[in-house]
Every structure is written in C-alpha cells, then in structure tokens.
Amino acid sequence: MSELERRLADYLAHQQPGARNLSVTNLARIQGGSSQETYRFRATWEEEGRAVERNLILRRAPPAGLVVAERDIEFTVYRALAGHGVPVPGAYHFETEPCWLDRPFFIMDLMPGKPGHFYASADPYDGQSDAVARAFWRHLGTLAALDHRVLGLAKIRNGKADDDLWSRELDWWTAILEKGEDVPEPIVHAAIRWLRRHPPPGPVKPAIVHGDYRAGNFLFTPDGRISAILDWEMCHVGDPLEDVAWAIDPFWPMTRHLALEEGLREWEASSGLVVDRLALDWWRLFSAVKACAIWTTAEASFTHGEAREMVVAMSGIRAGHFHRNLILTLMTERGIAA
Amino acid sequence: MNLTLETLLHGVAATLRDRIRPEVPEGFAAEMSRLATLLVSVAANAVDDAAAVRVWENQEMRQLFADAVSLVDGDLSSRLAEAAASVDPGLRISELDGANGRLRTVLIALQAEIEVDRRAAAQDLNARIWGLLRTVEERRAPRM
Numbered sequence: 001m002s003e004l005e006r007r008l009a010d011y012l013a014h015q016q017p018g019a020r021n022l023s024v025t026n027l028a029r030i031q032g033g034s035s036q037e038t039y040r041f042r043a044t045w046e047e048e049g050r051a052v053e054r055n056l057i058l059r060r061a062p063p064a065g066l067v068v069a070e071r072d073i074e075f076t077v078y079r080a081l082a083g084h085g086v087p088v089p090g091a092y093h094f095e096t097e098p099c100w101l102d103r104p105f106f107i108m109d110l111m112p113g114k115p116g117h118f119y120a121s122a123d124p125y126d127g128q129s130d131a132v133a134r135a136f137w138r139h140l141g142t143l144a145a146l147d148h149r150v151l152g153l154a155k156i157r158n159g160k161a162d163d164d165l166w167s168r169e170l171d172w173w174t175a176i177l178e179k180g181e182d183v184p185e186p187i188v189h190a191a192i193r194w195l196r197r198h199p200p201p202g203p204v205k206p207a208i209v210h211g212d213y214r215a216g217n218f219l220f221t222p223d224g225r226i227s228a229i230l231d232w233e234m235c236h237v238g239d240p241l242e243d244v245a246w247a248i249d250p251f252w253p254m255t256r257h258l259a260l261e262e263g264l265r266e267w268e269a270s271s272g273l274v275v276d277r278l279a280l281d282w283w284r285l286f287s288a289v290k291a292c293a294i295w296t297t298a299e300a301s302f303t304h305g306e307a308r309e310m311v312v313a314m315s316g317i318r319a320g321h322f323h324r325n326l327i328l329t330l331m332t333e334r335g336i337a338a
Numbered sequence: 339m340n341l342t343l344e345t346l347l348h349g350v351a352a353t354l355r356d357r358i359r360p361e362v363p364e365g366f367a368a369e370m371s372r373l374a375t376l377l378v379s380v381a382a383n384a385v386d387d388a389a390a391v392r393v394w395e396n397q398e399m400r401q402l403f404a405d406a407v408s409l410v411d412g413d414l415s416s417r418l419a420e421a422a423a424s425v426d427p428g429l430r431i432s433e434l435d436g437a438n439g440r441l442r443t444v445l446i447a448l449q450a451e452i453e454v455d456r457r458a459a460a461q462d463l464n465a466r467i468w469g470l471l472r473t474v475e476e477r478r479a480p481r482m
Contacts, residue, residue, distance in 0.1 A: 029366045183439040187471050189446045193453070310373035317380060317480050324475055328468075336453075337468040 002027060004101070005041065008058065011100045012043055012107075015093050019045035019052075027058075031115075031311075035233050036074070037062050040110050057089070060105035063306050072096075073156060075106040077208075077232045080151040085142045087111075087228050111228035113219030118252040124215070125257065131224030133258035134266050136215075139226060140247065141270030144207045144240035153208060157236035165238045166200050170286065177293035180300035185320075188292045191285055191327045194336060200239070200282035205273065207240035214252040240273065245283030249291065251322055288326045295320035347382035351375050376482055383481035391477050392434035396426055398470055399441040403448065406463055410451055417444055 001009070001024065009024040016022070022045035029039050039058040044051065059074065078091035089109040096104045116124035116132065125132040154160055158168050174192055210217075211234025219228045244267060247254050254263065264275050299316030301307035331337040354375040362368045403422035407415055421444045427433045449467050452460040 031366060031369060183435055184442045184446060186442055186446050186449060186467075187475070190449060190453070190471075193450055310370050310377060313377055314373050317377070321475065321479055328472055328475065331468075337472070 001025070004039075007101055008041065009043075011093075011095070012045075016045070016047075019047050021046050035062070036060065036231075055110040057108045057110050058101075058105055059108065060101055061103040062309075063103070072104075073235055074232045075108075076156065077153070077235045078108060080153050081143075081146075081208075084146060084151065086139050086146075087226055088232075089228050089230075111219050113221040113225075113227040115216055115219055118215035125220055125224070126222060128220065128222070128224035129257035132220045132226065133254055133263060135220075135224070135226040136218065136247070136254055137258070137263040137266035138270045139229060140210075140213055140243055141267040141273075143210065143243070144205075144267070144271040144273060146208055148206070148208045148237050151208075153237070158206070159237045161237065162206060163203065165204060165206060166202075166282070166286070167196075169236075169238055169242065170195055170289075173286075173290045173293040177289075177296050180293070180296040182300070182303065185292065185296075185324060187324045187327050187331075188289055190336075191289050191331060194331065194334070195282065195286055195289065198282065200241075200279040201276055202279075204239045204241070204279070206237050209236055209238040209240065209242050211235050211243070211246075213243040213247050214249070215254050216252055239279070239283065240271065241275065241280050241283045242286070244275065245280055245287045246290075248284070249287050250326065251291070251319060285327070285330045288323045288330060291323040292320060292327070295323065343385045344382050347378055347385065351378040351382060354378065379482050380480045388431055389429055389434060392431070392438055393426065393429075394477075395474055396434065396437055396441055399445055400424065402463070402466060402470065403441075403444065406448055406452070409455070409457075409460055409463060410448070414447060414451055418448060 005024040005027045008027070009022055012024065013019060013022045022043065025042050025044070027039055027041040029037065031038070037058075037060040039060070040055065041058060042053065042055055044053045046052070072094055075091050075094040078088045081088045082090065089111045091106055091108040094104075094106040095101070118124065123129055148154060148156070148159060157172070158165060161168060170192065177188065177192075210229070210232060212231050213229070217229065217231040218226050219230065221227050244264070248260060248263075258266075268274055295316050298307070298312045299320065302313045302316060328337055354371060359368065359371045359375065362371050400422045403418040407418045407422065410418065421441055424437070424441075426437045445467065449464065452467075453464050455461070
C-alpha cells in the first residue's frame, strides 16, 4: 500500500466508523481536468458482516492550476444536481483539513464510460458521435431549465443576481486575466473593450452555467449515452448561452459531430428557451476572452513554479495563441480588425 | 562547429519521442511524456529567433507611438513620446520581455483612445495597430 493509499484509507475509516478492515488499493493518477488532481482507486471494507467494494475517484486541489477554483464548488454542485436529469457522479466527504491529504479534496464515484478526446482526428466516440452529440446538447438544455435557487445553489457565484450577468462574468474574467498577466496581450484587451461597449441583448433567465461544458469533460458509454458530466469547478449562475458558446468554441468543436443548428434545436427543446443569435455571438467572443484568461493563469502558474504539469505549460503556450487568433477572426467579422 | 541550443533541444525531443516514450506504460506518465516532447520541440523552434522577434516588436511599437504623439493629448501624448524614445535595456530575453510588457501597456492605452476617435488619421492608426497585432501573433505562433 502506498503512502497516499494508506492516508486515504485512514480518512475513509475515520468517516465510516462502522467499516472494518478498510483497504485502499490500485490508486492511480489519471487525466481528469487540469485544475484538480484526479486519482482512481478501489476501496474495500466489511460492514455489518458483508464485504463492500467500491471504485472511487479522489479529486484533490493542486498547489495551483489553470484557474483559481472555489474549492467546494464542484462537490456542492454534484450534490445539488443528483437526481435532476443531468448525469453526475455521486459525491461524498468534502474535506478541507490538511492533516488528511495536505490539500482540500473530495471523494466521488468512478462512473462508467470514457472521455472522447476532442483533438483525436478519427471518431472519438466509437461510432456513436451523433448520439453522444445529441445527448451533449440535451443535457445542457436540461441544466439551463433547472432553477438554481430550488436546488440550493443560490450561494454560488452570481447566485443571487437577476441582471447584468454578462458584465459580472466579464468583470470576473478580466480580473483573472489582469492578475496573471506579466506581458499584456492587446488583442484580448481590445476584445474586452468591445464586449463592454456592445452588451448582449437582454433580459435573460439566470441559469446554472457549468463553466467548462465541452468535449473532454464528460464520459460516454458504448451505447452512446453520456454517463457523467464532469469538471464543474467553474460552475456559477449566468446566461445559459455562456455554456452554449463555450461548447462550440473551435478548440473543442462539438460541431464536428452534429451540425450547430441541429445541436441548438436539441438544446432549445430540452431547455424550453430560444437561442438569441446576437447574444450567442457576443458570448462566442466572450468565450475566447475567458479562454485567454484561463491560459494566462496557466502561464503564470508555471512561470511562478506553482504548477509543473505539462498540460498547464502547453495550455499557456499553444491554446493562448489559438484563442488570440480566434479573437482576431471574430473581431474581423465585426469589422473591427481589418 | 558549436552545438546550438536549437539543435540540442531537437535532440532531446527526439530522444524523448523515440527512446523514452515507448518505454513508458500507457497512462498519466505517458501523456506527460508526450506533452513534454511537444514542449521541448516548441522551445527548440523558438530559441533561435527569440531575441529578434522581441527586438522587432519593440521597434514597431516605438515607431507607432512616434507617429501617434500628435493624434492624442495630455498625459497619453507624454507617455507615447517617452515610450517612443525608450530603448531596450539589453538583449537578454528577460530584459526584452520587460520592455515589451511596458510598451504593450502603452499600446493598449493608445488603442483604447483612438478606436473611438472617428478622425481618419486615428482610424488609419488603429488599422496599423491591428495589422501589427496580427503580425506579432503570426511571428510568435508556437511551432512544433
């Protein structure tokens, strides 16, 4: 048993006083988002005379990462969404005491299925692209239809706001961008100024926004179902079109598998909302700015030695360039950048 | 003949790709190894012209500022004149990046001012700024 397995077993035994002979094995780090350390493991114990075996996931906060995630947000959202039509893993034991595993963490179920890598050139969904893509849009529509206040999520970011959701999010990401910038990017700042001068049409229905809803952040099963939507660290309340625009960002294009118009029809049917194309266009540019803020944070984390993950460095270098180019394209479409 | 940093890094990337990665079992470490290979390749392709790219950018921004001094007033005009007359403190990448960051900050302030100025000269300057930004992005594109 490794040191981390032993400490994890100690924690689970502490949480479950009725468990006997609790053991943690097969602990292995896996790819699972870039802002949390993710490990899978098997826990076994005896309880009331019977043997129990569970395949679980440990999500632990890293020293630093792509974004400054609110530590309990993912756990809170998983608990709130359970049983409400959006597939999420069961989540247990959010812990902040550093005596257990040094940094905040929580435990959740290992869900069936696998992620489809968005950069794979061949079919990433094993022949089920159409079904997966439709489920992808349908679940996002279901999320948009939920009432965050009823689910007890009024305490998450913007949870008590009814208006100016666009400016709150733009302020949020502008602050993150400026905090991480050593060498400022004029392209990104020009886009921010344009977004402020041209607000999206309103009003909008405040909705639960995943914040990173895209290919790569869900698991699919061989029958074409989506078994779990993951990586909710950036969840907040906002305009539901924020997630729609993020989902169609060309860096992780779901439109490869289902035409945009068909995907939007699925979303409209399950959300009961209508996509305002002008607003969506505003959120597309916003998404590119938000992406640049995330990649800037990645660069800063690596530069200052807080993160040493290769994916963090690669995000800062390659993805930052991609999204600045995308901003140039979107600004050209607006007649701003010739 | 000297072994250049570029050649050295390409050699490291090739070793990672051809000799080390095949020995790493699939999983988290294998993915780290793949990304590390790509990053070393990016570094190899950026090292030779790193100083030249920054010197060129800084010169282009100073020229823009010199041409823009008469288009704006007050504090910004003074900032432009001062930035246009500045020089790179040295040829270390850290020194060039420091100057580059300061010049970009001035460029952002200049563009924020002239992009809402309807005069033809201001609009022409704004178009020049966008052209420069596009070229900078092309020249700094990571090469793998």
